[in-house]
Amino acid sequence: MSTEHNRPLTDAERDLARWMLEHGTEEARQYLDQLKLAEVTPWRCRCGCASINFQIKGHAEAPPGAQILGEFLLSDGDLQSGVFIYSSGGLLSGIEVYGLVGDAPALLPRPQNLSAFEFGSS
Template sequence: MTTLRQLTTKEHDLVHWMLEHGNPGAIAFLPQLEQALVAPWQCPCGCASFNLAVPGMPDPKGGMHILADFLFGAPNELSGIFVYEQTGVLSGLEVYGLAGEAPKTLPSIVSLRPFADAVRQA
């Protein structure tokens, strides 16, 4: 039996903010966030990524569609974070390292900056 858990306040607030400030249409996933639970899966690398399950919605399948994508950290510790959906279901939050290992803790909201801004500056 799979044990789901409630999102922590930090997890909820982070995903909520990212959806509000994400790609066009991301805000439409806020109602799913209010029902979402964290799945027991843990990334083998030990990063802070987590999968979501939304009661009453089908299990997410297929390719990921990024809803919100941000960077954080200094250039020598640069990392990324994104929220994604699969087949219309809010599916998870991914944290990854760009200049090193993937972070083991979630960033603060104030540390986030749009990924698109970094691409335009490159």
């Protein structure tokens, strides 16, 4: 049985999540209050990416599923990746990073390195 516990968000994690909620979908801003109560769970993705899961203090773990609240593009030279913040069952649930060209980032991006994720742009 794991003895790992939830931990507070780092300043960088909180700043990124706040920025993503402020620049995400219309409903994303309503999750800013939950962000104040969010903790990072011990879960780690097997691929080694920087994705994190949240648990909101005073609430049970969010059910499986993902409603995207904001999705952004991260470009680092020729490598492109995406990052999104999501909720499930009305609870802020986490930040997911993924690779578009190359591997998913091993570190969470900084807000100033993100741009709008535009589908179908050429």
